[in-house]
Amino acid sequence: MLRKLLIGTALASGLAFAAHAEDVKEVQMLHWWTSGGEAAALNVLKGDLAKEGYAWKDVPVAGGGGDAAMTALKAMVAAGNYPTASQMLGYTVLDYAAAGVMGDLTETAKKEGWDKSVPAALQKFSVYDGKWVAAPVNVHSVNWLWINKAVLDKIGGTEPKTFDDFVALLDKAKAAGVIPLALGGQNWQEATMFDSVVLSTGGPEFYKKAFNDLDDESLKSDTMKKSFDNLAKLVTYVDPNFSGRDWNLATAMVIKGDALVQVMGDWAKGEFHAANKTPGTDFLCYRFPGTDGSVIYNSDMFGMFNVPDDRKAAQVALATATLSKSFQSAFNVVKGSVPARTDVPDTDFDACGKKGIADLKAANEGGTLFGSLAQGYGAPPAVANAYKDVVSKFVHGQIKTSDEAVTELVKAIDDAK
Amino acid sequence: MSTVATSQIKLTPEHARPRASVRSRLQDALPKIVLAPSFGITIVFVYGFILWTIYLSFTNSKTFPSYVLTGSRAYQRLWGWTFDTDPPSSWYTSITNMGIFGFLYIAICLALGLFLAILLDQKIRGEGVLRPIYLYPMALSFIVTGVAWKWFLDPGLGLEQTLHQWGWTSFHFDWIKNKDFVIYTVVIAGVWQASGFIMAMFLAGLRGIDGEIMKAAQIDGATTFQLYRRIVIPLLRPIFLSAFIVLAHLAIKSYDLVVALTSGGPGGSAWLPSNFMYEYTFKRNEMAVGSASAVIMLMTIVAIIVPYLYSELREKPR
Numbered sequence: 001m002l003r004k005l006l007i008g009t010a011l012a013s014g015l016a017f018a019a020h021a022e023d024v025k026e027v028q029m030l031h032w033w034t035s036g037g038e039a040a041a042l043n044v045l046k047g048d049l050a051k052e053g054y055a056w057k058d059v060p061v062a063g064g065g066g067d068a069a070m071t072a073l074k075a076m077v078a079a080g081n082y083p084t085a086s087q088m089l090g091y092t093v094l095d096y097a098a099a100g101v102m103g104d105l106t107e108t109a110k111k112e113g114w115d116k117s118v119p120a121a122l123q124k125f126s127v128y129d130g131k132w133v134a135a136p137v138n139v140h141s142v143n144w145l146w147i148n149k150a151v152l153d154k155i156g157g158t159e160p161k162t163f164d165d166f167v168a169l170l171d172k173a174k175a176a177g178v179i180p181l182a183l184g185g186q187n188w189q190e191a192t193m194f195d196s197v198v199l200s201t202g203g204p205e206f207y208k209k210a211f212n213d214l215d216d217e218s219l220k221s222d223t224m225k226k227s228f229d230n231l232a233k234l235v236t237y238v239d240p241n242f243s244g245r246d247w248n249l250a251t252a253m254v255i256k257g258d259a260l261v262q263v264m265g266d267w268a269k270g271e272f273h274a275a276n277k278t279p280g281t282d283f284l285c286y287r288f289p290g291t292d293g294s295v296i297y298n299s300d301m302f303g304m305f306n307v308p309d310d311r312k313a314a315q316v317a318l319a320t321a322t323l324s325k326s327f328q329s330a331f332n333v334v335k336g337s338v339p340a341r342t343d344v345p346d347t348d349f350d351a352c353g354k355k356g357i358a359d360l361k362a363a364n365e366g367g368t369l370f371g372s373l374a375q376g377y378g379a380p381p382a383v384a385n386a387y388k389d390v391v392s393k394f395v396h397g398q399i400k401t402s403d404e405a406v407t408e409l410v411k412a413i414d415d416a417k
Numbered sequence: 418m419s420t421v422a423t424s425q426i427k428l429t430p431e432h433a434r435p436r437a438s439v440r441s442r443l444q445d446a447l448p449k450i451v452l453a454p455s456f457g458i459t460i461v462f463v464y465g466f467i468l469w470t471i472y473l474s475f476t477n478s479k480t481f482p483s484y485v486l487t488g489s490r491a492y493q494r495l496w497g498w499t500f501d502t503d504p505p506s507s508w509y510t511s512i513t514n515m516g517i518f519g520f521l522y523i524a525i526c527l528a529l530g531l532f533l534a535i536l537l538d539q540k541i542r543g544e545g546v547l548r549p550i551y552l553y554p555m556a557l558s559f560i561v562t563g564v565a566w567k568w569f570l571d572p573g574l575g576l577e578q579t580l581h582q583w584g585w586t587s588f589h590f591d592w593i594k595n596k597d598f599v600i601y602t603v604v605i606a607g608v609w610q611a612s613g614f615i616m617a618m619f620l621a622g623l624r625g626i627d628g629e630i631m632k633a634a635q636i637d638g639a640t641t642f643q644l645y646r647r648i649v650i651p652l653l654r655p656i657f658l659s660a661f662i663v664l665a666h667l668a669i670k671s672y673d674l675v676v677a678l679t680s681g682g683p684g685g686s687a688w689l690p691s692n693f694m695y696e697y698t699f700k701r702n703e704m705a706v707g708s709a710s711a712v713i714m715l716m717t718i719v720a721i722i723v724p725y726l727y728s729e730l731r732e733k734p735r
Binding site for chain 1: 480481482494505507571572680682696700701702703
């Protein structure tokens with residue numbers, strides 16, 4: 001045992017020594033894409049890098065999930081042991097960039113033309129102080145309705161165009177004895193739905209002012225109050241057992257036909273695909289009523305750390321491969337999201353994906369592409385979590401009226417700012 | 418061997434002394450040398466980090482530790498939240514939950530553990546089988562306990578659903594989905610896990626009581642109730658102390674149970690201070706507030722345990 005250990009150590013130090021001579025042909029990657037579809041999507045990238053001679057090494061994270069990964073990353077960075085790249089979300093990238101631990105990919109970005117192809121709203125998070133610090137992998141959008149087509153046909157419903165249509169449709173479902181709205185009562189799911197409600201109630205300008213600029217007047221306006229009232233209305237259509245349910249279980253309710261509709265980001269599509277359902281015939285994807293033309297997004301990014309020089313080549317290879325058109329298409333077809341650059345052909349995507357790509361392009365050009373506050377793209381984590389607290393307490397009854405909710409929202413956000 | 422050595426020393430004290438003293442000095446020092454690494458590790462990683470946390474709580478640390486002292490702003494915010502009762506702030510919820518959970522968990526575990534131990538102590542048949550059955554839950558991690566109870570208490574999956582299928586359709590038990598009662602489900606799961614262990618502690622204590630005392634009391638005409646009330650339970654006092662300390666630290670460090678069982682509860686209504694600390698330090702990037710809450714947790718433990726230990730240990734030297 002001891003001898004094995006000694007030999008192992010000797011070998012490892014020998015390797016380390018040899019590696020110093022030339023570039024390290026290895027990419028160290030911290031991520032939490034471990035579930036079936038996500039892991040398959042990532043294998044595409046591993047294959048691309050292998051072709052260029054770079055080995056892939058996962059940085060192990062105990063426990064899975066983004067929180068555990070972020071805690072692990074914090075410890076690694078604090079110890080000065082940077083991975084080549086890490087999956088990161090929104091403001092986390094900027095936090096790390098402000099701490100001065102991110103690398104600089106500006107040269108690669110210029111060569112590959114990222115400035116023009118990546119939507120400006122995304123560049124807010126991938127570019128810090130004029131330097132590219134992260135490679136966006138995909139764009140998720142959260143203002144979607146996922147509807148079981150068989151149930152919709154049974155109750156004789158059509159695509160809801162306005163919030164009132166939507167409520168009427170939910171009433172129909174209720175009368176027909178199906179659960180109208182599948183919701184998981186966890187704070188991020190409730191807040192994700194509320195993002196869409198606010199965009200629908202107040203319109204694009206209002207959403208931007210309230211949830212991206214954190215404008216006090218908008219936050220305490222009557223429109224916000226109305227939004228909370230609308231949320232309260234939606235919550236009356238969920239089943240009594242919703243509290244604490246995971247999002248994929250809520251999606252499963254729609255897939256099985258127990259429930260009519262779920263308001264969820266486009267990662268829900270992965271669940272439909274895993275159940276062998278096709279868009280258009282088995283399920284339908286509509287924009288949340290009253291939000292057509294706008295996109296509330298979040299995005300997975302690969303944050304690139306300031307690694308030693310001998311590992312920079314591998315990092316550049318990873319970043320280039322990540323934003324290559326072929327990978328963007330192949331990955332996002334599997335993942336359910338849409339490419340992070342707007343010049344990727346949509347030929348391989350299904351109907352929902354094609355709509356998503358077109359919507360993203362239109363929203364990018366029309367200035368209606370907004371960060372999701374619930375998903376950490378509207379404001380820093382402290383504010384985003386304070387927001388989730390208030391929404392969740394409103395849904396579960398600790399906060400009783402929309403008046404109180406608005407007061408609490410303003411207070412919580414000011415406190416966290 | 419030792420006699421030879423001593424006789425040699427006696428014979429030639431001048432020559433033997435330096436050799437023997439090096440050896441005996443080494444022998445004297447050996448326990449200290451062996452203990453030194455673990456002592457050093459404890460000093461750094463427990464007490465060192467306690468001091469570091471206290472320091473951080475007075476800084477403006479956000480995502481990463483910062484060493485700029487900015488005063489007691491983190492404590493002021495926590496103090497303000499302590500009185501935010503309607504709607505309840507997360508901190509208020511956490512500390513009231515700690516009170517409810519801590520009190521009920523410790524009290525029920527002690528009562529149930531003692532009761533089961535007394536029953537098992539009646540020289541019944543099959544004790545060897547029953548004892549491990551009660552003790553077994555302690556072998557499970559909080560995560561396993563939490564997940565199992567989560568399924569069992571879920572109205573759509575577990576107890577309620579099963580009883581509905583058996584025909585008792587009026588049965589209603591949705592505490593785990595109810596913001597006002599969810600903390601009691603944490604108590605149920607916690608008690609289920611720990612009471613068997615407490616029973617084993619009391620059982621060991623009961624076995625240690627001198628049978629002569631019991632017989633003497635019985636001859637004096639004491640009833641069974643009086644026997645336990647006046648003699649057995651007072652004699653078990655040191656066990657109560659140990660059990661209390663074990664339970665108190667389990668209660669205060671319960672984090673995983675809440676997460677696994679309730680994932681925080683509806684609107685965060687099942688949070689304990691440990692959940693609050695983790696959320697603020699790692700998810701909300703408010704490390705100063707997280708550290709301050711950790712310091713307050715530590716102070717609470719100190720305030721409870723130190724007087725108790727003091728009063729218990731002071732009487733001991735006889």
